[in-house]
Amino acid sequence: MQAVWNWFRWLHETTGINLTIFYDAFDRHRFFDGFLTSIELMASCLALSIVIGLVGAWVQGSSFKPLRVAVGGYIQFFRNTPPLIQLYFFYFALGSYITVHLANGQTVPLINNFTWAVICLSFYAGAFNVEIFRAGIEAVPDTTVEAAEALGYSRFGIYIHVLLPLAFRISLPALTNNLVNLMKTTSNAYAIAVPEMLYVSNQIWSDNLNVPEMMNVVLIIYVGLVGLFVFVMTRLERALRVPGIGL
């Protein structure tokens, strides 16, 4: 490993391309921490936004109108406002009210900025996921649902065993697009000082004045992460493909 680090030091000395994140142990650690934070943020948001999508789509099919209206309102709010402004709103506006008083008299926020980012971005992407899953559910023929009813399935049983497996397959391409968008949008967490990849890169280029190098690194990593995700989703799509549902 040391040889690699030394090569980057040599690269800097001979060409001026300054990648401190490789040869400088301090920068290396903080960049790697930022990278891990980004991954953690992405993974949490992906998972939570899918859960929100599934629950929301279920509620949208319920016969209880107030719930449907609430989910409709949620979708409108998150779909029609920019995620950056949502982050500011949650962190600065809501976050300043949701506080705890410590024993020593201090008042601190109950929810930290990372958690706010997860909540906000998950609900942002979740709003789209609700719509995506709902479109998938609507594409399942009523007659298929009726057959399940006639076999004694409850509404929940139909959702779990018939609607979701079919709707999920139908929704996958649209879902992949939205989740890719979510992965990229996690970089907005920079704005509320979540120490993710872009945030630590900013610290590093401020110290080393190597903006072009760091921007390239960040872009390449995003290309790689999103590419890997799309690859996995394509494989999943292929694995779930069944003859005769025209997918």
Place this chain on the structure above:
Amino acid sequence: MAWTPDQPLIQIKDVHKSFGAVEVLKGISFDVAKSEVICVIGPSGSGKSTLLRCINALVPIDRGSIMVEGQEVHDPKLDKLALRRKVGMVFQQYNLFPHRTAQQNIMMAPLHVLKQDRHEVEARARRLLKKVRLEGKENAYPGELSGGQQQRVAIARSLAMNPDVMLFDEVTAALDPETVKEVLVTIRELAEEGMTCIIVTHEMGFAREVAGHIYFTDRGVIVEHGPPAEFFVKARDPRTRQFLSQIL
């Protein structure tokens, strides 16, 4: 009053059903005894599918009474699962679950709804596939099967719930002429084994052979009914005669 097997399995009395302003069933009444096979025929739109769907509570009725083994289907406190265990239904468009194989389609409801033992259910699914002559198609997806094969899987799927009565809604109407026969043979075998059947069909030859009683419906009423020998020869009502002349 408890139901006993000597009473009609299904008692339909003066059933009315409207969709919006349109009255689709206008006072239908008939009984079906255990092991009886009845055929319901009539022009498209006369309410045959609606009637079948009322019998297993897929649609609520407005007025009248439908008793299945003494249980009122119209009762708001009805245990739908208990009813649907007793009443199997097969549809015109098969309506198999496309993401599951033939065998899985048959196993799903006994596993998920009745929570029966997997080994037992699997053994029964294999027996049923054999019964409908689809041995070797266990792992085929519905999309890989012909219409007639899919329809036989659908019949096996209903039978897996061990119903006391089977409802068939124009189950051969969407099939190629060559595959109609294989499905009808399966239904006839069921009837011969003593399964109570209500069959909506346009296959008059089949109805004549298999039915104990034939009901002709038009615009929500039973116009005429009788045992096949009488019905086909002595139909009196002009609507029945016109329908029969068109279809025979």
